Amino acid sequence: MLPKTAGLDDFAYRTPIQLRWGDFDLFDHVNNVAYYSYFEHITLTFYREHLGLDVVQGPLLCLVVENGCRFLAPIDSGEYKDAGRMITGGLRVVRLGTSSVTYNLGLFAQDAGQPAALAYWIHVFVGRGSGRPEPISEPARGRLADLVAGPIES
Template identity: 40%
Template sequence: MNARNDFSHFLSVQTRWKDNDIYGHVNNVEYYSYFDTVINTFLIESGGLDIHAGEVIGVCAESHCKYAGGFAFPEAIDAGLRVEHLGNSSVRYGIGLFRRGEETASAIGWFVHVFVDRRERKPTAMPEPLRAALKSLHVELPA
């Protein structure tokens, strides 16, 4: 499940000068920033998540990245997003980072958000507009 057509939502993410490390490629920690960027842009634009004043926020419970190829500045990355599991207060995303024009991901990962009450930081059901947006990206994974 690391092909471009395994993802239905994409965001172009531009690498930055600071992303390259001394070895001349994007450092591994930056990939997680790209994950955050595609996820949160989708949540804000499509799910109506109010990151500044909303009662519900998403916190990262776990994440993983498998590297198959590298990126370097200056390069635009196509970040693919899908929902692999949708619970009451949690969601597991699948993310693929693609080089322009390539069909196989250069990095593939997953990221789990737990939605919590902003003040109490206890798990809470995600708002319906957010759930509906996430449901639109849900895929059935092969067994």
């Protein structure tokens, strides 16, 4: 599930991510915990913009039930910290189940051909009131199917 390598072109959905001053640690690079907030930003931005899901008040919740990350290169503060620069987040679907979806995600520094990090997330859609798995709607399933991609070297 967790690819060893991938390029930006391997991700059908891409979104810019603003680096924040507080993302940097004492070693002057993006702290590992910030990467996970970027992955959440990628998925929730996709849900809001392309699936029309209201993850705050809608009837469905998207729960992360499993994840992993391979850190490949640091994102140093250098040109980013003072300039408020952007990185790019990528998302692709590797498995689409009845009520779950497995993603590969990537983070790419500006002008970098190789990712700074690659990850996988498994989201399960559950009813807000019941907490039980709910089938992904057909319109959402269609949009997610557009992002299904073949395997990347793992």
